[in-house]
Amino acid sequence: GNSVTQMEGPVTLSEEAFLTINCTYTATGYPSLFWYVQYPGEGLQLLLKATKADDKGSNKGFEATYRKETTSFHLEKGSVQVSDSAVYFCALTKGTSGTYKYIFGTGTRLKVLA
Amino acid sequence: EAQVTQNPRYLITVTGKKLTVTCSQNMNHEYMSWYRQDPGLGLRQIYYSMNVEVTDKGDVPEGYKVSRKEKRNFPLILESPSPNQTSLYFCASSPTSGNSLEQYFGPGTRLTVT
Numbered sequence: 001g002n003s004v005t006q007m008e009g010p011v012t013l014s015e016e017a018f019l020t021i022n023c024t025y026t027a028t029g030y031p032s033l034f035w036y037v038q039y040p041g042e043g044l045q046l047l048l049k050a051t052k053a054d055d056k057g058s059n060k061g062f063e064a065t066y067r068k069e070t071t072s073f074h075l076e077k078g079s080v081q082v083s084d085s086a087v088y089f090c091a092l093t094k095g096t097s098g099t100y101k102y103i104f105g106t107g108t109r110l111k112v113l114a
Numbered sequence: 115e116a117q118v119t120q121n122p123r124y125l126i127t128v129t130g131k132k133l134t135v136t137c138s139q140n141m142n143h144e145y146m147s148w149y150r151q152d153p154g155l156g157l158r159q160i161y162y163s164m165n166v167e168v169t170d171k172g173d174v175p176e177g178y179k180v181s182r183k184e185k186r187n188f189p190l191i192l193e194s195p196s197p198n199q200t201s202l203y204f205c206a207s208s209p210t211s212g213n214s215l216e217q218y219f220g221p222g223t224r225l226t227v228t
Binding site for chain 2: 032034036042089091101102103104105
């Protein structure tokens, strides 16, 4: 079945450091891929998405590129801030016969130190 | 304001006492879904609904029921709660236009079953 694997955390960085959070997936065909962010005590918010191979999603300085050949969707940011501290979830959805199950990774906690 | 609301936000109950968690969205979204979030397991989809009167199982449907009688509401029913259903529950909704299914999440309901 479909699955998402993302790197375990926590990831601890100093402010202005470069961030990479790895995400790989298993799915037949061409799923849509997402990164969601969860700030403490809140629900998840969509951070960025990509719906086809080689698409690059971007938002708030974060980027991720849909790589079909490596089945990956790694999240990157060039310079993190303390306010980026949160849990990040990689996810996919893949329509089969007109229905859409949603699969999330286990989440990666990011801590950014001033 | 466009939003997904859940009630109650916190609930402590006893084993076997039926309960319902309500979910409502005001964005006229076709797709709605329930998730549970557990440490180390990320988010797991319980049930989802593509539209009124159309529901389908996610990855962890056992012990839960849902109904979709109106487009805006998608209640989650636990007929006989057990301690292993202690978790943080999220409702989400999504438009289905464009096929990307980017989701909008509610604030969460923390359920404790003793």
